[in-house]
Amino acid sequence: MEGKKTREEVEKINMIDTWLTKHRLIYVGATRHPFILSIRDGTVDLSSFKTWLGQDYIFVRAFVSFVASVLIKAWKESDDSAGDMEVLLGGMAALNDEVQWFKKEASKWGVQLSDIVPQKTNQEYCRFLESLMNSEVKYNVAITAFWAIEAVYQESFAHCLEEGTNTPLDLQETCQRWGNDGFGQYCHSLKQIVNRRLEKASDDEIKQAEVALLSVLEHEVDFWNMSCGGA
Numbered sequence: 001m002e003g004k005k006t007r008e009e010v011e012k013i014n015m016i017d018t019w020l021t022k023h024r025l026i027y028v029g030a031t032r033h034p035f036i037l038s039i040r041d042g043t044v045d046l047s048s049f050k051t052w053l054g055q056d057y058i059f060v061r062a063f064v065s066f067v068a069s070v071l072i073k074a075w076k077e078s079d080d081s082a083g084d085m086e087v088l089l090g091g092m093a094a095l096n097d098e099v100q101w102f103k104k105e106a107s108k109w110g111v112q113l114s115d116i117v118p119q120k121t122n123q124e125y126c127r128f129l130e131s132l133m134n135s136e137v138k139y140n141v142a143i144t145a146f147w148a149i150e151a152v153y154q155e156s157f158a159h160c161l162e163e164g165t166n167t168p169l170d171l172q173e174t175c176q177r178w179g180n181d182g183f184g185q186y187c188h189s190l191k192q193i194v195n196r197r198l199e200k201a202s203d204d205e206i207k208q209a210e211v212a213l214l215s216v217l218e219h220e221v222d223f224w225n226m227s228c229g230g231a
């Protein structure tokens with residue numbers, strides 16, 4: 001059909017940016033959290049950083065399983081998912097490095113990973129990931145959550161590496177892990193996948209994907225709060 005696009009059609013061309021505008025406050029809450037700002041200005045409490053490090057190592061192991069489940073959903077999509085699978089596989093390869101990096105970083109800071117007990121907030125986030133691994137959950141919904149999880153870390157840590165920040169030298173490697181340009185490119189590829197898929201998705205799936213995005217943002221805020229010693 002020719003002619004002018006409706007507002008809904010225009011919004012669907014870049015669903016993620018539409019949502020980020022709509023949910024700006026919570027997105028900023030997740031990507032400019034006081035914990036991140038304290039890394040950025042050099043006032044970070046090292047015991048908070050160590051808490052984050054140990055808890056995130058546990059989270060990342062659940063996350064690897066989640067990514068595997070997204071990969072399976074991509075493969076089961078009948079149409080052209082080969083490109084999506086390559087991006088996801090690249091993400092998994094990076095996670096392999098990441099798990100090793102956590103072990104190295106933990107020993108550098110004297111954090112005993114085998115002693116870490118997952119906190120309630122972390123357990124709840126991991127349980128949320130597990131709920132998305134259910135085969136009933138649509139690929140479009142899972143890949144939206146996946147993008148959001150990666151994007152929060154990318155935006156947060158890239159913020160600590162900007163010109164004129166006071167990020168402590170011994171935390172810069174951590175910030176580089178998620179704040180580097182390659183990771184930024186990877187998040188951009190994921191965003192394009194999501195936008196391309198959602199453009200053709202049903203209203204019901206789009207609604208579910210939006211709910212998943214908001215849940216991720218809430219869990220990310222809670223995760224930072226937990227690291228700072230709050231709940």
Ligand SMILES: Cc1ncc(CNC=O)c(N)n1
Binds near residue numbers: 060063098150152
């Ligand atoms: C709580 C949380 N959210 C996002 C990430 C980034 N993804 C993989 O590393 C992470 N490590 N931890």
